[in-house]
Amino acid sequence: MKLKVISELIAAMIIGTLVRLHVREDYLKWHGLGREAFLQNKTHFFDNCIASPPSSINLSIVFVVYALLFYAAFKTLTFGIAALISTVFLKGGQARTEF
Numbered sequence: 001m002k003l004k005v006i007s008e009l010i011a012a013m014i015i016g017t018l019v020r021l022h023v024r025e026d027y028l029k030w031h032g033l034g035r036e037a038f039l040q041n042k043t044h045f046f047d048n049c050i051a052s053p054p055s056s057i058n059l060s061i062v063f064v065v066y067a068l069l070f071y072a073a074f075k076t077l078t079f080g081i082a083a084l085i086s087t088v089f090l091k092g093g094q095a096r097t098e099f
Contacts, residue, residue: 003090007082011074 030038053059
């Protein structure tokens with residue numbers, strides 16, 4: 001496989017693992033706080049964000065900013081992994097035989 005593809009797969013797995021850890025931490029937080037705290041938080045979120053949504057322009061700008069940040073983080077992570085793999089496992093474009 002090409003180094004770029006391998007780096008992108010590893011970066012996607014790392015980001016997926018981080019998202020999964022965040023979801024798990026959120027689940028454990030609400031499990032510990034209880035049902036009433038969860039419902040109170042969701043009611044507050046609904047009252048502030050859903051009942052009076054921001055304008056479409058604001059939502060579009062925020063979406064574009066988040067998408068660019070995510071893309072930049074993904075490409076930076078991919079570049080770092082590719083550099084690490086080429087430094088550690090490859091020597092002059094050839095696979096290293098000794099470690």
